[in-house]
Every structure is written in C-alpha cells, then in structure tokens.
Amino acid sequence: xxxxxxxxxxxxxxxxxxxxxxxxxxxxxxxxxxxxxxxxxxxxxxxxxxxxxxxxxxxxxxxxxxxxxxxxxxxxxxxxxxxxxxxxxxxxxxxxxxxxxxxxxxxxxxxxxxxxxxxxxxxxxxxxxxxxxxxxxxxxxxxxxxxxxxxxxxxxxxxxxxxxxxxxxxxxxxxxxxxxxxxxxxxxxxxxxxxxxxxxxxxxxxxxxxxxxxxxxxxxxxxxxxxxxxxxxxxxxxxxxxxxxxxxxxxxxxxxxxxxxxxxxxxxxxxxxxxxxxxxxxxxxxxxxxxxxxxxxxxxxxxxxxxxxxxxxxxxxxxx
Numbered sequence: 312x313x314x315x316x317x318x319x320x321x322x323x324x325x326x327x328x329x330x331x332x333x334x335x336x337x338x339x340x341x342x343x344x345x346x347x348x349x350x351x352x353x354x355x356x357x358x359x360x361x362x363x364x365x366x367x368x369x370x371x372x373x374x375x376x377x378x379x380x381x382x383x384x385x386x387x388x389x390x391x392x393x394x395x396x397x398x399x400x401x402x403x404x405x406x407x408x409x410x411x412x413x414x415x416x417x418x419x420x421x422x423x424x425x426x427x428x429x430x431x432x433x434x435x436x437x438x439x440x441x442x443x444x445x446x447x448x449x450x451x452x453x454x455x456x457x458x459x460x461x462x463x464x465x466x467x468x469x470x471x472x473x474x475x476x477x478x479x480x481x482x483x484x485x486x487x488x489x490x491x492x493x494x495x496x497x498x499x500x501x502x503x504x505x506x507x508x509x510x511x512x513x514x515x516x517x518x519x520x521x522x523x524x525x526x527x528x529x530x531x532x533x534x535x536x537x538x539x540x541x542x543x544x545x546x547x548x549x550x551x552x553x554x555x556x557x558x559x560x561x562x563x564x565x566x567x568x569x570x571x572x573x574x575x576x577x578x579x580x581x582x583x584x585x586x587x588x589x590x591x592x593x594x595x596x597x598x599x600x601x602x603x604x605x606x607x608x609x610x611x612x613x614x615x616x617x618x619x620x621x622x623x624x625x626x627x628x629x630x631x
Contacts, residue, residue: 314626326615333578333611334627337544340576340609341372341628344539347576348555351378352547354421356385358618360546361480363625368483372628373544375532376484377492377555380499383459385421386481388431391471395427432500438467439501440508447518454520454528455502456491460484492529494522494554526558533558533571540575544624546617548581560602577604578611580620 312320315334322331340347349367351360367373389396399405402423405413410420418425426432442461446453453461462468463485476482484491496502496519508514533541545552562571577595595610604610613620 314623314631318623318627326613329611329613330615330620330623331627333613334624336576336578336609336611337542337624337628340540340542343575345542345575346374346536346539347372347542347544348375348377349373350543350545350547350552350555351376351382352545352549352551353617354381354385354424355546355617355621356382356389356480357421357424357426359389359478360618360621361386361389361483362478363622363629364480365478365483366629367625368480368487368489370629371487372625373489374536375490375492377494377551379549379551380455380493380496380502382551383456383481383491383493384435384499384501385426386479387435387459387463387468388426390474390476390479390482391434391468392427392431393473395430397425397427399423399425432504434471435462435468435501436504438462438465440504443505443508443514443518447514452518452520454525455493455496458519490528490532492525492555494525495550496522522554526554526561529555529558530562530566533562534568537572540572542576543574543578545577545579545581546621548579548583552579556598556603563602573605573608574603576609578613580613580615580617580624582614582616 318327318331318334322328337347349364364373397418399413399420400423402420413420413425417428419428420426439458439462442458442465445451446458459481463482481491497506505514505519509516543552543556545556556574559571559573562568577598579595594612595604595608598604599606599608
C-alpha cells in the first residue's frame, strides 16, 4: 500500500494521529493556494532528508526554506563525500578516547554518522573560496545561500558527486531558484572558514550579507507572497524556526502594517520540552500571545524524531 494508505490504516491515535492530521493540514493549505515554508534545524541533512525534501521542492510543495548553516553545507557534503562517511551504530558506547581517535582520523561525528573532514569540508572549501574571493575582488555582496547556489550551478563540483543528485535538496532549491534563509550562518563550519579568511585579511566581512539583511529581504517576500496565506512547517527548533516566524509580529508591531495576514498553518516536529526556558519545546498556542499565529490557525505539534516523521509527512504530500 502507499504511504498515505498505510498511515490512514495504522496511525489512529497519539503522535501517530498527529502526523496524519498535520499531513492533511499541509495538503489542505496547498489546495487553498498557500505558500509553504519549511524550517530545518538539527542534523537533518546528514540524516539525508534530501531524499524526500528534494522531491517536495521539485514538485512545488515547498516555496521557501529557513535552515541552519550546518544543514545547507551538510547537504552538499553528503552530495560530494557520501562514500567516505562512516556510520557508527554503537556511538552511545564510545569512550572519550575513542572519540579522540575519530578526531585524529579526520572524522567529525554527528550522532551515528561521521563526516570526513578532508573529503567534505576541505573539498568544498577550495571551490567556495574561489567564489568568495571573486566576489570580494568585484565588490559583490551576496547572502550565504546565494554563494552555495553559485557553487552548485557552476558545475565545478559535479565530478565529486557520490549520490544521485536528485537527492540533494540544496541542488533542487538552486535549480528551482527558491530562496533559503540561513540565519546565524556564522556558526557553521563554512562560516568559521569564511571568518578565518577575514581575520587573515584575504576576504572582507562586507562580502557576506548579514542576518539583518536576510530579515529585511524576508519581510518584503512575506508581504509579496501572503495574499493566499503562508504556512510554516518547522522541523526541530532553534534559530531556523525562531528567526522567520518573527517576521509577522515585526510587520504588525514595528512597521504597523495591520493588513498583513498571520501564518495560515503551523506544524512543529520536535521532542523538546518546555523546560528551563526552551523555545524549541514551546507549544503553538504560546505563539498566539506573540502575534505569530491566530486562535483559529490550524496548529499541530508532533512530539517525535523528525528523521522518522518528516519523510512520512512528505511521503503523504507527494502521494508516494
């Protein structure tokens, strides 16, 4: 049976039922002409979310993405260095000395998966530095994701591809030309590398557009695309979700634009709890008090592992 048939048959209660409800809500939002934003936190690219997300992008089921710097770079790393990745299913049993041994081998661990530094980070660094350097010389300024698009569209990395490029969500986004917000890009590996070049005097901070400029750009995008509503599908928490959802109260309260609609759909996949001030575990109703969602906005929260849940929701939407 199809994914939709399986979920309809077996997912009746609790988090399982929430997955079905959220999937139906997403489907209804698209049917009503809503645009849809997806936000990516955590290590979803290393979890190979691109296998399903790339199809969502190519089939116009998502129209804008907000993600951490790690997620945009790790999708490309997976694209060009997948064969060198090392899976460690017993990662919970590793001792500190075993972790140091992985470091000495140039293997940076993300839960059960080690990313090979030389084949992933450094391979990309060589090519992206040339693009940054050319922009620096020409006095051109761009957003972080635009430089990543330049890297992929140039074709300079194609001979490195080790997975089906159809499964790279960043490549799909580049080909479709959909925008990506990357707030806090500076804390990613490539953000650290860019900073090191600035410290050495090889590049200028001016070359990379900032988070404030991202928010300015996004405010205009939201205004111009909200006629039929915009939905918000949040995977994990953190800055990837917190940054873009704030655009609505900013438009209402700081720019005093009363005619801009609230988000018209909201779903969050997270297993965080609302303890010790955790924004990531905040339930959707709290967002009503901040002017982000309305009392009647369809709201869903799925308390589960996003690496399991997100492909199921996407499979439903894609009718696989």
